[in-house]
Amino acid sequence: MATSRNRTGTLIAGALSAVLATAGGVLVSTTAHAAAGCRVSYAVSSQWQGGFGANVTVTNLGDAVNGWTLAWSFGAGQTITQLWNGTVTQSGAQVSVANASYNGSIPSGGSVAFGFNGSWTGTNPAPATFVLNGTACTGEVGGSSSPTAGPSASTSPSASTSPSPSTSPSTGPGCTATGTGGGSGPCPAGYETSSGLPNHTIYRPESLPVQKMPIFVWGEGGCSANGTASLPFLREIASHGFLVLASGAPNGSGSTTAAMMTQSMDWAVAENSRAGSKYYGRLDTSRIAVGGWSCGGLEAYEVSNDARVSTTLIFSSGLLDDNNDYQLRRLTRPIAYFIGGPSDIAYGNAMDDWGKLPSGLPAFMGNLNVGHGGTYTQTNGGEFGRVAVLYLKWRLKGDTTAGAAFVGSNCGLCHTQWTVQQRNLTL
Known part of the structure; x- marks a missing residue:
């Protein structure tokens, strides 16, 4: 190895200053008749007056998928303002998040995660139901198809109410x-x-x-x-x-x-x-x-x-x-x-x-x-x-x-x- 290298020194020394939560998986195969099933974990990572951050993990319980969309409905007028590891579309309460170019293929038993920041007023309850590629995420294989997220929290046992920041200082x-x-x-x-x-x-x-x-x-x-x-x-x-x-x-x-x-x-x-x-x-x-x-x-x-x-x-x-x-x-x-x-x-x-x-x-x-x-x-x-x-x-x-x-x-x-x-x- 050479004992010296051609470093860019003067320019660097003189340059002035002018100038989500865990792996989550997806479910539902895009192939007809493939086994489909999923589980969703929705967790508020931080919350402040008028805003919050959340992490969503989707676990694939069925056959492998190549391309996914997760849908849900907010229950209190929340709005997503920034999202990473996916592409979001929101119309009123209805939210749809599609995979990014690099995380669309999810094996059976695998997971995918994304996170977002959002705004809220009044209350900030967790969504009750999630639908992946047309299949409700019930935590079992063969969840019934549903075009929108419904109001019943019983179909999404992993969803939880937003914690206040004072009760969850670690997150x-x-x-x-x-x-x-x-x-x-x-x-x-x-x-x-x-x-x-x-x-x-x-x-x-x-x-x-x-x-x-x-x-x-x-x-x-x-x-x-x-x-x-x-x-x-x-x-x-x-x-x-x-x-x-x-x-x-x-x-x-x-x-x-x-x-x-x-x-x-x-x-x-x-x-x-x-x-x-x-x-x-x-x-x-x-x-x-x-x-x-x-x-x-x-x-x-x-x-x-x-x-x-x-x-x-x-x-x-x-x-x-x-x-x-x-x-x-x-x-x-x-x-x-x-x-x-x-x-x-x-x-x-x-x-x-x-x-x-x-x-x-x-x-x-x-x-x-x-x-x-x-x-x-x-x-x-x-x-x-x-x-x-x-x-x-x-x-x-x-x-x-x-x-x-x-x-x-x-x-x-x-x-x-x-x-x-x-x-x-x-x-």
Whole structure:
């Protein structure tokens, strides 16, 4: 192996920041006279004023199917606003979800899962009946055909009433959706500063969640000391119940260092233990992720061996010199790369790093053809924001539905606009 490589250094270091729940199966064969039967599990994963998230798992009890559609009727005027791992059509109360291009074939005994966010007013009961490819999902083979979801919950024993966030803190942040903050998550978020952590920007839900917040430490592109350069992206993460600590003051100037990431971790641990702090006992200091874009990714590499770090996220970045490959060899905890495709100036460096990771290290590599600038300044951080939230939910909150986006040959990001590679990943 060559002792040095042609790294793209100057451009990366100078780049600034301008720029569902478990596997579920499907049922019903599309072949005439094939045995058909299914079971559906519908679970509200989080709920807040006016909105909720839900995971749906369909288990195939009959013959294999190739192409599926699941239908049901909402009983209280709920509306789906965003859905993943499928395509949704809604007309009034009637909902129909068809398979995505990558998850239409389901073997007998297999399952498929999808998730969605929705809105509600008044009450949020679970649907009573589900119909897969024209067959009612009764939990048995040979369920009677039904064109619409009916009102009786007795035909869907797995459906359950929506839990309130306070009674289920392990599945949802349990915050109050108040304030003027932003982000698509259940906890509208904003940012603040602290005299105890100078030259940093702190993103948090305006109403602190009941569930302890894991911590995400961020380094900006170009090592820019502007902690609000990627505001939509970082606020989006915080809105899902995370404390985000960005190196650099709001609209700050100058440059950051990797030591500032360590300062962020030190401060969070201290605040969690300090009586009188708003964060006293509210942080999960055993779940800390470090990440950064471009030069900020190099900073994340530098601190990734800190014993407090649970996982590392590298955005459009890669080591600039083979002399720093020791930072790869010392990695022992999961790492994920989110790169801007072959047009990204960091692409070659990132792929070189990928090839040198320790053999047993859990690792994910995703390339989205958006170039080096990413999507950080788009609404809610764009696609990078969406995927970062899923990864952090998986690694820092143990959300295996979110983790399904990254694991397996039919992962949620597989066979999409993302180009995906995986190593040693399990749910």
